[in-house]
Amino acid sequence: MLITGATLVTRWGDPAPLMRQSVRIDGGLVTAVGPDLAAEPGEAVVELAGGLLAPGLVCGHTHLYSALARGMPPGSPTPPSNFREILEKVWWQLDKALDGPSIRASTRTGALDALRCGTVGLVDHHASPNHVAGSLDLLADDLRALKVRSLLCYETSDRDGDAVRDAGLAENARFVA
Numbered sequence: 001m002l003i004t005g006a007t008l009v010t011r012w013g014d015p016a017p018l019m020r021q022s023v024r025i026d027g028g029l030v031t032a033v034g035p036d037l038a039a040e041p042g043e044a045v046v047e048l049a050g051g052l053l054a055p056g057l058v059c060g061h062t063h064l065y066s067a068l069a070r071g072m073p074p075g076s077p078t079p080p081s082n083f084r085e086i087l088e089k090v091w092w093q094l095d096k097a098l099d100g101p102s103i104r105a106s107t108r109t110g111a112l113d114a115l116r117c118g119t120v121g122l123v124d125h126h127a128s129p130n131h132v133a134g135s136l137d138l139l140a141d142d143l144r145a146l147k148v149r150s151l152l153c154y155e156t157s158d159r160d161g162d163a164v165r166d167a168g169l170a171e172n173a174r175f176v177a
Contacts, residue, residue, distance in 0.1 A: 008023065022069075064111065098135075
């Protein structure tokens, strides 16, 4: 594919260097950038007519499972009044309820939200104390399918006891190997 007529941002910064360029993409990779690239035979051409073409963003701290919390009421009749209560009454209740299908649903929802905002890379800190083993593979598979780059880890904590802590450490070690 050849993208033409784009105002190209080559890096984020102040000021970002802006220039009118064409960009060739082959096999999902940028293979050429230049002001006067000509279309090759059979190549799809997309004319951006001055549209902005910029590198994707990376979010360095996500909890994809939180995508399921949108519109969720507080976990008790009394709304949380501080951060500790928010964790106890909302977030820790949510992560304990996660199973395979809900992990996949939250991963897809969060990743699609990120892509809509131009974010193509995520660093995710996952927690699902009642579904630890293999949970990072579920995230990785769905992110790979959506072409979102990722750095994943299991959020290791002893708040749910030694067995869950040890399972989290084992999940990280297994996933890295």
